[in-house]
Amino acid sequence: xxxxxxxxxxxxxxxxxxxxxxxxxxxxxxxxxxxxxxxxxxxxxxxxxxxxxxxxxxxxxxxxxxxxxxxxxxxxxxxxxxxxxxxxxxxxxxxxxxxxxxxxxxxxxxxxxxxxxxxxxxxxxxxxxxxxxxxxxxxxxxxxxxxxxxxxxxxxxxxxxxxxxxxxxxxxxxxxxxxxxxxxxxxxxxxxxxxxxxxxxxxxxxxxxxxxxxxxxxxxxxxxxxxxxxxxxxxxxxxxxxxxxxxxxxxxxxxxxxxxxxxxxxxxxxxxxxxxxxxxxxxxxxxxxxxxxxxxxxxxxxxxxxxxxxxxxxxxxxxxxxxxxxxxxxxxxxxxxxxxxxxxxxxxxxxxxxxxxxxxxxxxxxxxxxxxxxxxxxxxxxxxxxxxxxxxxxxxxxxxxxxxxxxxxxxxxxxxxxxxxxxxxxxxxxxxxxxxxxxxxxxxxxxxxxxxxxxxxxxxxxxxxxxxxxxxxxxxxxxxxxxxxxxxxxxxxxxxxxxxxxxxxxxxxxxxxxxxxxxxxxxxxxxxxxxxxxxxxxxxxxxxxxxxxxxxxxxxxxxxxxxxxxxxxxxxxxxxxxx
Numbered sequence: 001x002x003x004x005x006x007x008x009x010x011x012x013x014x015x016x017x018x019x020x021x022x023x024x025x026x027x028x029x030x031x032x033x034x035x036x037x038x039x040x041x042x043x044x045x046x047x048x049x050x051x052x053x054x055x056x057x058x059x060x061x062x063x064x065x066x067x068x069x070x071x072x073x074x075x076x077x078x079x080x081x082x083x084x085x086x087x088x089x090x091x092x093x094x095x096x097x098x099x100x101x102x103x104x105x106x107x108x109x110x111x112x113x114x115x116x117x118x119x120x121x122x123x124x125x126x127x128x129x130x131x132x133x134x135x136x137x138x139x140x141x142x143x144x145x146x147x148x149x150x151x152x153x154x155x156x157x158x159x160x161x162x163x164x165x166x167x168x169x170x171x172x173x174x175x176x177x178x179x180x181x182x183x184x185x186x187x188x189x190x191x192x193x194x195x196x197x198x199x200x201x202x203x204x205x206x207x208x209x210x211x212x213x214x215x216x217x218x219x220x221x222x223x224x225x226x227x228x229x230x231x232x233x234x235x236x237x238x239x240x241x242x243x244x245x246x247x248x249x250x251x252x253x254x255x256x257x258x259x260x261x262x263x264x265x266x267x268x269x270x271x272x273x274x275x276x277x278x279x280x281x282x283x284x285x286x287x288x289x290x291x292x293x294x295x296x297x298x299x300x301x302x303x304x305x306x307x308x309x310x311x312x313x314x315x316x317x318x319x320x321x322x323x324x325x326x327x328x329x330x331x332x333x334x335x336x337x338x339x340x341x342x343x344x345x346x347x348x349x350x351x352x353x354x355x356x357x358x359x360x361x362x363x364x365x366x367x368x369x370x371x372x373x374x375x376x377x378x379x380x381x382x383x384x385x386x387x388x389x390x391x392x393x394x395x396x397x398x399x400x401x402x403x404x405x406x407x408x409x410x411x412x413x414x415x416x417x418x419x420x421x422x423x424x425x426x427x428x429x430x431x432x433x434x435x436x437x438x439x440x441x442x443x444x445x446x447x448x449x450x451x452x453x454x455x456x457x458x459x460x461x462x463x464x465x466x467x468x469x470x471x472x473x474x475x476x477x478x479x480x481x482x483x484x485x486x487x488x489x490x491x492x493x494x495x496x497x498x499x500x501x502x503x504x505x506x507x508x509x510x511x512x513x514x515x516x517x518x519x520x521x522x523x524x525x526x527x528x529x530x531x532x533x534x535x536x537x538x539x540x541x542x543x544x545x546x547x548x549x550x551x552x553x554x555x556x557x558x559x560x561x562x563x564x565x566x567x568x569x570x571x572x573x574x575x576x577x578x579x
Contacts, residue, residue: 056146059156093435119237120175128160253444253526255571256537260491318401319404327406346427381426388401479532
């Protein structure tokens with residue numbers, strides 16, 4: 001997800017407090033540049049994703065010595081940053097100093113305390129699969145050049161898997177089982193997904209590739225067998241990370257001033273308010289769908305019954321595996337036209353392509369937006385949707401498409417594409433600051449918060465009428481419940497049944513969606529909270545802006561300026577916008 005080089009002058013005009021650089025600015029910028037050089041070398045797959053292709057032929061070093069070296073450097077750099085006087089910095093540098101310090105602390109926490117490399121095999125498989133996928137997804141260089149990088153990474157696979165075997169001392173069962181399933185997709189990617197890079201290759205290159213590919217496939221197959229036969233039987237670590245780790249990880253995931261307790265309190269209060277709003281939206285639709293019902297009968301029904309009946313009627317209009325991409329594309333055109341007609345925000349011109357989600361990325365979420373990295377000169381944005389797996393029974397397939405019916409699919413496209421992730425990241429990629437810190441360390445809270453906020457704006461302005469608003473409110477219930485179950489699972493004792501009951505009964509989710517969300521919640525602690533906290537803080541920012549500008553508040557002007565600062569956490573946007 002990230003960048004496209006333009007609008008430097010326009011962005012600069014929006015930066016408050018941009019004064020001539022001081023000696024402290026110069027020192028910070030030099031420090032940040034030196035850090036990024038080492039950071040990208042440490043994480044070559046991340047570098048490829050960001051658009052820096054100097055390390056495309058490498059895999060990261062997962063050995064204990066490499067981890068220790070990284071942590072030592074991060075700690076030393078924190079001391080150097082502490083010696084800088086932040087008040088002497090330009091506003092943008094002052095924010096980037098805070099972001100860099102925060103992310104250094106976050107990476108140290110991950111290496112020293114969370115230690116996923118000890119218990120989560122997905123860390124290693126995700127690195128390998130993503131490392132190869134990035135070389136094929138975009139034509140950022142000639143095939144021969146990308147082939148050379150692919151050969152280098154193929155040769156690096158055995159070392160990654162050797163580190164995995166040595167490090168995975170106490171894994172969780174769910175992460176291990178998920179990895180074994182996803183490895184089938186990784187093996188398929190290595191086996192056939194790189195073939196397009198062979199066009200025009202010399203005989204010597206083809207031989208070198210075949211040898212590296214053969215060894216990598218052999219190692220991946222052996223690793224999958226090792227996971228299934230040796231690691232899985234002793235995978236007894238609790239998937240719940242516990243209160244102490246969750247509290248710290250939540251802090252680093254959100255970069256917010258809200259505490260765990262405040263997040264839960266706001267979510268539980270918002271749950272009640274959103275359910276009430278959904279009922280008010282459902283009532284006229286219920287009368288429309290059930291004209292024979294008398295007012296007295298309708299008033300006698302409880303709110304949940306009315307909302308569920310309306311949602312069931314809306315679910316009758318739904319896609320199939322054969323039509324979902326075409327239906328999403330049709331809906332996306334209508335959504336884009338609405339955004340332009342209402343002049344909500346500047347619509348970017350960067351290309352957007354709808355694709356079927358690659359197999360190795362399935363199993364965690366239904367869709368994602370994959371934008372080109374901030375260092376990438378050119379590149380498409382992919383809006384990927386996952387159809388149902390071929391081994392799903394008909395009842396589960398039906399449940400899936402009831403959840404992502406015509407209106408739910410439009411909500412998904414608003415969130416992932418327009419005016420959600422695709423639009424926001426395109427704006428973010430146009431931003432230029434004196435350093436690349438903010439581009440490299442984008443905030444998930446801001447990114448997910450904007451996408452959820454954009455759903456609400458579209459509903460407020462009338463897109464799709466009450467039918468789409470019902471699904472916007474349903475999606476809001478979902479993100480509220482995401483935050484609730486996130487911490488109640490990982491810091492408490494919430495069972496699968498309790499979580500499913502909350503999602504289905506209070507959030508009106510389909511059974512299949514709820515089951516998939518339970519799986520995602522136990523795999524990805526704290527990430528599910530970014531949606532609710534993000535949209536909450538984005539709405540708080542809008543209220544502050546409305547108070548400040550009064551009758552002069554205009555959506556287009558506000559949104560364009562909000563998005564003109566990259567993707568920092570909302571608390572930094574408050575500072576940058578002077579709210």
